Amino acid sequence: MTSLKTRYLGLELKNPVVVSASPLAKEIAGIRQMEDGGAAAVVLHSLFEEQIDLEASLLDRAFSSGAALSAEALSVFPQATDYKLGPDAYLEHIRKAKQAVSIPIIASLNGVSNGGWIRYAKLMEEAGADALELNIYYLPADPALTAGQIEEMYTELVATMNSTLRIPLAVKLGPYFSAFANFAKHLDMAGADALVLFNRFYRPDFDLENLEVVPSLQLSRPNELRLRLAWTALLYGKIKADLAITGGVHTAEDVIKCMMAGAKVAMTTSALLEQGISYLHLLVTNLQEWLQKHEYESIEQMQGSMSAKSIANPGAFERANYLKTIGSYDVQTGPIVR
Numbered sequence: 328m329t330s331l332k333t334r335y336l337g338l339e340l341k342n343p344v345v346v347s348a349s350p351l352a353k354e355i356a357g358i359r360q361m362e363d364g365g366a367a368a369v370v371l372h373s374l375f376e377e378q379i380d381l382e383a384s385l386l387d388r389a390f391s392s393g394a395a396l397s398a399e400a401l402s403v404f405p406q407a408t409d410y411k412l413g414p415d416a417y418l419e420h421i422r423k424a425k426q427a428v429s430i431p432i433i434a435s436l437n438g439v440s441n442g443g444w445i446r447y448a449k450l451m452e453e454a455g456a457d458a459l460e461l462n463i464y465y466l467p468a469d470p471a472l473t474a475g476q477i478e479e480m481y482t483e484l485v486a487t488m489n490s491t492l493r494i495p496l497a498v499k500l501g502p503y504f505s506a507f508a509n510f511a512k513h514l515d516m517a518g519a520d521a522l523v524l525f526n527r528f529y530r531p532d533f534d535l536e537n538l539e540v541v542p543s544l545q546l547s548r549p550n551e552l553r554l555r556l557a558w559t560a561l562l563y564g565k566i567k568a569d570l571a572i573t574g575g576v577h578t579a580e581d582v583i584k585c586m587m588a589g590a591k592v593a594m595t596t597s598a599l600l601e602q603g604i605s606y607l608h609l610l611v612t613n614l615q616e617w618l619q620k621h622e623y624e625s626i627e628q629m630q631g632s633m634s635a636k637s638i639a640n641p642g643a644f645e646r647a648n649y650l651k652t653i654g655s656y657d658v659q660t661g662p663i664v665r
Contacts, residue, residue, distance in 0.1 A: 347594035364607030376438025489518025551575035563589025563634035579613035
């Protein structure tokens, strides 16, 4: 029997399919359904720094302006009341989730400051979370902040978290860093047990009739996976931290690409929002069938097999690929297929 087992954050998982943070994990029944469908682990919806700081009114005002969104988007994007505006309910949710399922439960903290909410990371650990995902959702809009200052702020936060916790720590990052490989190395040295690539930043839109800035939510699309594959393949073997891919994972083939790039797990949510939680069963079944058809004995056998460390032409992930891609387009006939 082909083995789908993988190890992530020191946890042995039955397969590499993990449900990423989203409102889908707000209900215990939903988490049970995820386990039944084959999910190897679940990342809970995030506890926001603003909640811990009791800035509920600001959070609610930011989200309540989404009246112009579609009903589907409103059902996905978190409202302040959905999170019960407090960390105590979140801690209780961890306890209930751990009692309800046997798969690992990964708590999620969404913030950036090295503030008093660090103690809630410890409380999450005490509530039974198997690991913590630190979701650093920060847009450096201040022109006075340098890239070095921002990276130092992140690194100090990870180091502080690492010294606080006994459970593994994953760091979910955006792609917008000027020297990402170097930054990833610093986070690795600061104690991150895994890097999750990449966070998706939700950009506001303009309401031209009412002259208002409004939230705009778009689910991920498969073409977003390429950026994640490239950076995972480049980092594989260069840092000790595990690598996880999130964003653009919709099919079993997407999961396989993540594994070949060097990821330990592939995280998905948008596919479940579109197809339903029951889609997990098809995803895992298709994954098993693909490995058997292509005569792989295990997931671990393929991990990193298409990384920059393993392939004959690592330049394909760097500038050489850019030059080749640009040169392969013919203005008369379109892309040249080789």
